[in-house]
Amino acid sequence: MEDSNGSGRGPTVQDVAARAGVSISAVSRAFTPGASISKKTKERVFDAANALGYTPNLVARSLATHRSGxxxxxxxxxxxxxxxxxxxxxxxxxxxxxxxxxxxxxxxxxxxxxxxxxxxxxxxxxxxxxxxxxxxxxxxxxxxxxxxxxxxxxxxxxxxxxxxxxxENVEGGRSVANYLLDKGFSRLAYIAGVEHIYTTQEREAGFVGRLMERGVQLFAREHGDYTYKGGFDAALRLATADTRPEAIFCANDITAIGAIDGVRAAGLRVPEDISIVGFDDIELASWPPYGLTTVRQDxxxxxxxxxxxxxxxxxxxxxxxxxxxxxxxxxxxxxxx
Missing domain, CATH: 3.40.50.2300 (Response regulator)
Structure with a gap:
């Protein structure tokens, strides 16, 4: 089976240049990220390449430009x-x-x-x-x-x-502390994420630090591992304790989603019995079954x-x-x- 150039070989950069009516260097620039080339010329090159079924040799280009793309x-x-x-x-x-x-x-x-x-x-x-x-x-x-x-x-x-x-992870944690304290809550718990991950450390530092500045001690702390199951299990433990928290701040949203279900599994209501706040604002947070109040990252x-x-x-x-x-x-x- 012959290729479009009639030689039995695949289309080359020379074929693309001839069809587009541009130089070989223009074809090279068209396929090089960040190279200087007009939009019109680039479109002509791509149209010609598509018509011929041409794809650039990425290995060769990498060797020539010292970039892999x-x-x-x-x-x-x-x-x-x-x-x-x-x-x-x-x-x-x-x-x-x-x-x-x-x-x-x-x-x-x-x-x-x-x-x-x-x-x-x-x-x-x-x-x-x-x-x-x-x-x-x-x-x-x-x-x-x-x-x-x-x-x-x-x-x-x-x-x-x-x-x-x-x-602003630290500021996010501080804002949650202010938000819950201003609403009159005093027994506040935190469900942490993966302990060695920087985000959970910063969010907790901001939250606990601001509580202490306002004269409030953290009521309880649980480990949630940044997972739905971790949040579910941690919230279930908190909800079934002899004295339960009034509100829980979770290190991320999927932990908070799990926590909402964990509280419900204990036979309690969110937010009437325990309020819950997350961090991230993933799409699931806005779903009606959860309606999660959360810290939104841009x-x-x-x-x-x-x-x-x-x-x-x-x-x-x-x-x-x-x-x-x-x-x-x-x-x-x-x-x-």
């Missing part, structure tokens, strides 16, 4: 509904800049040491790391291998080189900043450290009386 997304447990939303949005925004994504997960028995070799060998141009243990260690390794690195919604605990964008702002800074670092070759905090706000629904 790949950004690694390194996530923890993506069963948390927050992170599939984030992965989708990050991938879409990176695609607008011409980058493909390589999703890698680090959770359970999969460690940083398991995934680091594939990221390095794939010669990723950049990496976005979120919600994993040893984020600093992986980030430093990729940084030393020439990749631009952004920590998403966490800060570097030990590295002075890695850039990060995160929401995911759009987090994602826009994260991707745009990373892309600029990749294209410029500069690795100037960038730290950004994105404000949060409380969204009131029906889970607090």
């Amino acid at each position: 790949i950004v690694g997304l390194v996530m923890g447990d993506i069963r948390n509904p927050y992170y599939p939303e984030v992965v989708d949005a990050l991938s879409r925004r990176l695609a607008t800049h011409g980058f493909r994504t390589m999703l890698t997960t680090v959770w359970g028995d999969i460690t940083v040491d398991d995934v680091a070799p594939s990221l390095v060998q794939s010669r990723v141009d950049g990496a976005i790391i979120a919600s994993i243990a040893d984020a600093d260690r992986l980030g430093e390794l990729l940084y030393k291998n020439g990749a631009a690195v952004m920590l998403f919604n966490r800060s570097a605990a030990t590295s002075d080189k890695l850039s990060s964008v995160r929401c 995911k759009a702002a987090l994602i826009e900043s994260c991707v745009d800074v990373l892309v600029e670092q990749i294209r410029s070759g500069q690795r100037t450290r960038h730290i950004q905090l994105v404000p949060v706000s409380i969204v009131e629904r029906t889970s607090v009386r």
